[in-house]
Each structure stands twice: as C-alpha cells, then as structure tokens.
Amino acid sequence: MAYSERSALFVIRDITQRKQTEANLQRSVKDNRVLISAIPDLLIRMKSDGTCLSVVPGEHVSQSKMAQGYAENVNIRAILPKKEAIKRLYYIRKALESGRLQVYEQRLNIQNKYHDEEVRIVPLEGDMVLNIIRDVTARKRAEENLQQANEELEQRVAQRTAELQREKDRSEQLLRNILPISIAEQLKQSGESPAEYFEAVTILFADIVGFTSFAARVEPLELISKLNRIFSTFDQMVDDYGLEKIKTIGDAYMVVGGLPLPRSDHALAIAHLALDMQQHMAQQIDDLGNPLQIRIGINTGPVIAGVIGLKRFRYDLWGDSVNIASRMESQSEPSRIQVTEATYHCLQGQFELEKRGIIAVKGRGEMITYWLQDRQSQNIPKI
Incomplete structure (x- = not known):
C-alpha cells in the first residue's frame, strides 16, 4: 500500500485490561499496606x-x-x-x-x-x-494476675476448708464429751438415736457432803475452781474404768456402767470407781482445813437410756433403778458407799461388804442395803 506525503498512520491499541490490572495492583498494594x-x-x-x-x-x-x-x-x-x-x-x-x-x-x-x-x-x-x-505483655500480665487470683482463691478456700474441718472436729469432740461415743456416731450418721432398754446396768450417784455451807463461805470462782478439779479427777477415773458419766447437777455426780455397750462386769467397775472417788475425796480439804467428804449410793437393775432434746442433746437414764440409786446416795452416810441387795449379789466374793440392814426407802418401802468397804486383796483393779 502506497502512502502520499500528506498521509499519516495511526495505531490504536486497547489498553483497558492493562489499566484495570494496574488499578487492581494499586488497590492491592494499598490494601496490603x-x-x-x-x-x-x-x-x-x-x-x-x-x-x-x-x-x-x-x-x-x-x-x-x-x-x-x-x-x-x-x-x-x-x-x-x-x-x-x-x-x-x-x-x-x-x-x-x-x-x-x-x-x-x-x-x-x-x-x-x-x-x-x-x-x-x-x-x-x-x-x-x-x-x-x-x-503479649498485656496477655501475660492478665494470665499472671489470673493465676495469682486463682492461687489466692485456692489458698482462701484451703484456709476456709481447714477452719471448717477444725470446727467440725471441735463439734464432734464436744458431742463426744456430751454423749457416749457410740451414741454420738449414731446421731452424726442418721440424725437420731432411739432410746434403748438395758436389762442390767449399775448406776452410781455421789454427792459432796456439806457443800452448801462450804459454798456460802467462799467466793464463787474459788468454789467453781475447787469443784472443777474434783470432777475432772472423777472424769478421768470414769474413762479409766470404761464407764459413762451421765451428768453433774451442782455438786452431785452420776455415772453408769454397762451401757451403751453392754458389759458383764459393770457392777465391779462401778465399785472400783466408788472406792477410788472415796479415797480421792479423803485428800481434799475445805476452807477451814477440814476434809471434804463424799456420800455415794449404788444400784443395779434395768433402765431405759436415750438422747433427749433437739438443740442441747443430753443422754439420760430412766427407770425405777435410777430412782433407787439416787435414794441410796441420799440415805447414805458421809464417806460411806451404800449399795442395794442387787448390787451386793454382783460384788459378793470380790469386795468387802457389810450389811447395813433394813431401811425405809421413799417410794419403795423397806429394803436391805449394804456398805461397800473395800476390795478383797485378790481384786485389785488393773487400770
């Protein structure tokens, strides 16, 4: 093809796609930035x-x-x-x-x-x-703070758990001090302890002679301190013989043998306890320098035993045998131990007993009673 001097050649190229690619690339670079x-x-x-x-x-x-x-x-x-x-x-x-x-x-x-x-x-x-x-400083600080908070929480929980355990132990110990161990366990496990009938137990009542006049002469704190020392010694004796202290009322002290766990030698154990209590009291003196005396009564027979009360638990005994034991104490003499004929038959041959004779017992009429004086030589207790 021939071109004249006045001719011109124009080349037109479609660069739309390239422009779009460049624009896309620019957008991509911008987006990446x-x-x-x-x-x-x-x-x-x-x-x-x-x-x-x-x-x-x-x-x-x-x-x-x-x-x-x-x-x-x-x-x-x-x-x-x-x-x-x-x-x-x-x-x-x-x-x-x-x-x-x-x-x-x-x-x-x-x-x-x-x-x-x-x-x-x-x-x-x-x-x-x-x-x-x-x-990750912020994250690590948060993790450390969380860990520290968790450790502090665990420490507080452990401390509180230990405190609760100590309270639980104290409560259980208090319950055992108030109730016989087997009864305390029943209450802890089931929340109740039904009353039980025991065919043969031996009950002891003791009372400090002249305590009322002694109490009138001394300060209350001195009186309580003296009584606490005496009864604390009695408590240890009771534990040593495997007996159960039931209660104290003022200067009166009550113990039983043969429950809540039955034992065949309940009368023997109570007799040994009575003689030890008598011997201990002979060593005690009042504010005037006079020996303190104790009066003890013992009876053997059937009783009903159980826990009474909902808030302040108390293990107690009921039955005519309890009343008779109380009468034996109130109608005994200072520094002497009076036992019923039922108890006498349990102790005969192992203890020295003297027949007191027939006495009138309130609510029962006439009864034959005996004085428990000492152990026989071959019947020395091994505690």
Whole structure:
C-alpha cells in the first residue's frame, strides 16, 4: 500500500485490561499496606546468622519498645541480650532444619520494665526466615494476675476448708464429751438415736457432803475452781474404768456402767470407781482445813437410756433403778458407799461388804442395803 506525503498512520491499541490490572495492583498494594499496618506484629526478614534483611512494623508497633534496635543489616546479637540472642538463633536453625514453624515466648527487661513477646519463626527460601514478633505483655500480665487470683482463691478456700474441718472436729469432740461415743456416731450418721432398754446396768450417784455451807463461805470462782478439779479427777477415773458419766447437777455426780455397750462386769467397775472417788475425796480439804467428804449410793437393775432434746442433746437414764440409786446416795452416810441387795449379789466374793440392814426407802418401802468397804486383796483393779 502506497502512502502520499500528506498521509499519516495511526495505531490504536486497547489498553483497558492493562489499566484495570494496574488499578487492581494499586488497590492491592494499598490494601496490603493497610493490612500490614493493622497487623499487631513486628515482621522481620532475617538470615540464618541473625542478620536483619528487612523490618516491617505495623503502625502501632513502629514506635513501641518492641521495635527498638531492629534495622536492616543489624545482627540479632547487637539487639538482644546474649541469652535471648542465642535462643533466637537456635530457633532459626531449628525452623530451617525442620521446615516447620517455631514458636516460643521471651521476657525482656527494657528500661527496667519487663516486656513479654511471642516469637514465631517461619522458614523461607534458602537460609532466610521470617520473624513475627507480637507484644503479649498485656496477655501475660492478665494470665499472671489470673493465676495469682486463682492461687489466692485456692489458698482462701484451703484456709476456709481447714477452719471448717477444725470446727467440725471441735463439734464432734464436744458431742463426744456430751454423749457416749457410740451414741454420738449414731446421731452424726442418721440424725437420731432411739432410746434403748438395758436389762442390767449399775448406776452410781455421789454427792459432796456439806457443800452448801462450804459454798456460802467462799467466793464463787474459788468454789467453781475447787469443784472443777474434783470432777475432772472423777472424769478421768470414769474413762479409766470404761464407764459413762451421765451428768453433774451442782455438786452431785452420776455415772453408769454397762451401757451403751453392754458389759458383764459393770457392777465391779462401778465399785472400783466408788472406792477410788472415796479415797480421792479423803485428800481434799475445805476452807477451814477440814476434809471434804463424799456420800455415794449404788444400784443395779434395768433402765431405759436415750438422747433427749433437739438443740442441747443430753443422754439420760430412766427407770425405777435410777430412782433407787439416787435414794441410796441420799440415805447414805458421809464417806460411806451404800449399795442395794442387787448390787451386793454382783460384788459378793470380790469386795468387802457389810450389811447395813433394813431401811425405809421413799417410794419403795423397806429394803436391805449394804456398805461397800473395800476390795478383797485378790481384786485389785488393773487400770
């Protein structure tokens, strides 16, 4: 084709697609920049020897302590303390050798403040890795605060549990002091302890002679102290013989043998106790220097025993045998032990007993009673 001198050649090319691609690329670069700036991490491309090749901090970390020191061509040994630099090189080598992501945490002291970082090391081509460092100080502080709170809570729970256990132990001990052990266990397990009938037990009542006049002459605290010392000794004797103290009323003292656990030697044990109580009282003197005397009565027979009350538990005995034992004490004499004929038959041959004779007992009429005087030589108790 021939062209004249005044002819012109125009070439028109459609570059719409290229323009769209450039626009898309610009948008992608912009988006990537926005994305990188939003990442809460410090991105460092690094060689295997720890030399930084490029540092890309997000906007909000570019001025933080975490980014300080990192720059192109600076080695990690010049940035981190020796121990942490060696650790970083170890994980870089491990990432390159395994081809797998390595993650660890480190704590740095920056300007006298502890700073926690999570370090992720991603293996790249050749001998390069990407370090992704995230500030986890807030998270670690929250975890530590939570752990401390949990430890304090556990400590408080443990202390409270120990306090409750001590209270429980004290309550159980108090219950055992008030009630026989087997009855206390029944109440603890089932909440109730039904009354029981016992065919044969031996009951002792004791009363300090002249206690009323003695009480009128001394101060109340001195009186209670004296009575407490006497009854505490009696309590130990009761425990030694495996008997059950039922109650004290003023200066009166009540004990039973043969319940709540039946035993065949209940009368013998009570007799030994009575003689020991008598001997102990002979060593006690009042404010005037006179010996204190005790009056004791004993009876053997059937009773009903059980716990009464809902709030202030009390283990008690009921039956005619109890009333007779009480009469034996009230109609006894100072420093003497009076026993019924039923008890006499249980003790005969092992204790020295003297027949008192027939006495009138209120509510029962005439009864034959005996004085318990001593043990026979072959019947010395082994406590």
